[in-house]
Amino acid sequence: MKRFIVLMVLVFCVVPVDGKAEEIIRKGEQLNLQRCMEIALKQQPNILAAQSTSTAFQSRIGQAKSNYYPQVSWISGYSRISPVQSRSFSSIGTLTSGSSVSSGSYDQWTGSASLTQNIYDFGRTSTQVRISNLNYDSSLSDLENTSQLTILNVKQAYYGVLQAKRNRDVNVDTVKQFEQHLQQAKGFYEVGTHPLYDVTTAEVNLSNAQLNLIKAENALRIAYVTLNNAMGVPSAPEYTVEDNLQYKKYEMTLEEALSKAFENRPDLRSALTRTKSAEVSVDSAKSNYYPFLTGNAAYNVSGEKIDNLDRGWDVGATLTFPIFSGLLTKYQVDEAKANVSVSKANEESVRQTVILDVQQAYLTLRAAEEAIPTAELGVKQARENMDIANGRYAAGVGNPIEITDAEVALANAKLAYIQALYADKVSQANLEKAMGTR
Numbered sequence: 001m002k003r004f005i006v007l008m009v010l011v012f013c014v015v016p017v018d019g020k021a022e023e024i025i026r027k028g029e030q031l032n033l034q035r036c037m038e039i040a041l042k043q044q045p046n047i048l049a050a051q052s053t054s055t056a057f058q059s060r061i062g063q064a065k066s067n068y069y070p071q072v073s074w075i076s077g078y079s080r081i082s083p084v085q086s087r088s089f090s091s092i093g094t095l096t097s098g099s100s101v102s103s104g105s106y107d108q109w110t111g112s113a114s115l116t117q118n119i120y121d122f123g124r125t126s127t128q129v130r131i132s133n134l135n136y137d138s139s140l141s142d143l144e145n146t147s148q149l150t151i152l153n154v155k156q157a158y159y160g161v162l163q164a165k166r167n168r169d170v171n172v173d174t175v176k177q178f179e180q181h182l183q184q185a186k187g188f189y190e191v192g193t194h195p196l197y198d199v200t201t202a203e204v205n206l207s208n209a210q211l212n213l214i215k216a217e218n219a220l221r222i223a224y225v226t227l228n229n230a231m232g233v234p235s236a237p238e239y240t241v242e243d244n245l246q247y248k249k250y251e252m253t254l255e256e257a258l259s260k261a262f263e264n265r266p267d268l269r270s271a272l273t274r275t276k277s278a279e280v281s282v283d284s285a286k287s288n289y290y291p292f293l294t295g296n297a298a299y300n301v302s303g304e305k306i307d308n309l310d311r312g313w314d315v316g317a318t319l320t321f322p323i324f325s326g327l328l329t330k331y332q333v334d335e336a337k338a339n340v341s342v343s344k345a346n347e348e349s350v351r352q353t354v355i356l357d358v359q360q361a362y363l364t365l366r367a368a369e370e371a372i373p374t375a376e377l378g379v380k381q382a383r384e385n386m387d388i389a390n391g392r393y394a395a396g397v398g399n400p401i402e403i404t405d406a407e408v409a410l411a412n413a414k415l416a417y418i419q420a421l422y423a424d425k426v427s428q429a430n431l432e433k434a435m436g437t438r
Contacts, residue, residue, distance in 0.1 A: 028239065033244065050142060060132045063132070070116065110301065114296065127287060184393070202400060261355075261435045368420065385409060389403050
């Protein structure tokens with residue numbers, strides 16, 4: 001499963017973060033939800049950062065394994081040496097005389113090749129490799145968790161665009177309705193069947209509706225900006241999105257959702273892996289109690305002339321046995337054991353968070369599903385009430401207040417229905433995130 005995640009991320013993360021948005025999204029293109037998620041998985045800086053973090057942890061596996069292999073080095077040097085002059089003395093009677101003695105300056109050439117091989121270290125290297133592998137697996141789970149959070153953000157932003165677009169359309173329809181009502185009121189006033197009050201009321205209602213439309217259009221622009229940010233392409237050209245804001249019941253029980261969450265949640269897998277890594281770290285700390293055996297070999301050259309160098313070599317083995325280190329190893333083992341307790345506590349905390357997330361998301365989804373039929377019925381009733389109000393006004397027995405109230409009620413009912421559809425889709429996305437599925 002973990003290797004599959006790596007391959008999936010490598011497939012998705014193939015476009016550089018500084019790629020031009022115009023090359024990723026064509027102007028006027030229609031995007032569906034799947035396409036938006038694919039773009040985010042390629043472009044989001046958080047995912048690219050998490051991927052690089054996993055690559056760094058993968059490199060640490062190689063670093064830990066390097067101790068299995070011989071370490072070879074070569075050192076060479078050159079020195080020009082002018083020794084300190086010395087004096088020789090002789091005594092004749094009570095007189096002392098001396099003469100200077102100097103060997104003169106000379107060259108010194110040196111070279112040394114050395115090889116060191118770890119022969120046996122009582123599990124020091126093997127435990128470090130295991131710890132590195134576990135840390136890498138944990139980083140893969142963190143990467144998957146980042147990917148799922150990115151997908152959730154994209155879904156929320158995508159449905160936010162659809163909600164804002166439908167809200168804008170509702171306000172467009174409302175403006176058209178009030179424009180028609182204004183023309184109707186002017187016609188009735190001109191023939192003398194309704195007072196001027198009806199005309200001014202219709203004009204005020206139209207102005208208010210136009211103001212609401214301006215707000216709705218700005219909200220739509222902001223929704224697109226939010227989606228662009230969620231996809232990691234803030235400078236994307238203009239595009240449209242496919243409208244899939246329809247109700248479809250999500251068939252799943254709470255028990256099934258919890259089971260999937262315990263199986264798939266990457267943050268829980270990461271916590272479990274960290275606990276295993278902490279347990280292996282105890283063995284790694286204990287290995288410092290034991291000796292380690294190292295083999296070594298060296299080849300040395302030295303002399304005053306580079307074409308006439310003295311040569312020598314040595315081969316041997318070293319056994320290092322720690323006798324007393326100021327109780328350092330004991331405290332390292334105690335620290336490692338305490339870290340195991342911390343990891344287990346964190347693991348249980350994540351497990352409880354998983355249960356809470358699933359329960360909250362599941363209950364929110366069920367409430368959202370129950371609200372949709374009620375909201376849909378509200379639209380139907382408000383539309384019927386609007387038809388009645390229009391009929392009464394056309395027959396001369398109604399008044400503009402009835403028209404205004406009915407129109408506002410219909411617009412609010414439509415907005416409530418759109419909100420219910422949006423809440424249902426977002427609740428589904430939250431439940432999928434809580435279960436650790438896409």
